[in-house]
Amino acid sequence: MTEITFCLSREEFAQQFTALPEHEAWGALQTGNGRIAAESPLARIHRLGGSDDHEPAFALTAAEPTHTLCTVTPQAGAAESHTAYTVHDGSGRFIGRIIHERSPLGIRQAWRIEDAAKQYSAVAYKGTIRGWIAYWAISPFWAIMALIFLLNGDVRPGGSLWSKPHRARWRMRAGGGPRKAALNFNTGRYRAGSGQLDMNLIYAQAVLYGA
Secondary structure (H helix, E strand, C coil): CCEEEEEEECCHHHHCCCCCCCEEEEEEEEECCCCCCCCCCCEEEEEECCCCCCCCCEEEEECCCCEEEEEEEECCCCCCCCEEEEEEECCCCEEEEEEEEECCCCCCEEEEEEECCCCCEEEEECCCHHHHHHHHHHHHHHHHHHHHHHHCCCCCCCHHHCCCCCCEEEEEECCCCCEEEEEEEECCEEEEECCCCCHHHHHHHHHHHHC
16 A cells, blocks of 8 residues: 655745635645655645635645646534535535544544445544644643743744644544554544545545644
């Protein structure tokens, strides 16, 4: 199984393209770690103008030749307990859903990718258990750290000071065997394996996770 490593970039260079009608240039998916501008990114991300921050809508296009890879739209009539997005390919064919909900215990956010036939699904929980334990363990010291930043003249400390654990691993079952990782997110990078899931579904999930 081959793997691809890519990142979601919201840097200025990643938004220097002409957006689709009624959309705005929002970012790009590119190979590597995103520190160097890719001449031909994996996908350019167009956000539908006016879409809700809690339920954003996107279109992903290839750079060369320019064509639509997929569209990501909030699904109407979804249950109150979760938000569902439908994903269609460039021809308008439904290829799957992405569902944002809570973990079974209701503690962590959960993301689930389902293909159109519901033969395969991959589920991830935001942040590892170890990461959340460390996060809450140091929370009493946030006020002290914030004071240190202010005394050093930094009135806007970096987001890493307050950021919650973001690591996620989308696992799926294949042929009744052990759960395998279809997508892994860590330190700002995604690692995806070419397998049962459509790559456009994986790209759509990466965009929604980073939105």
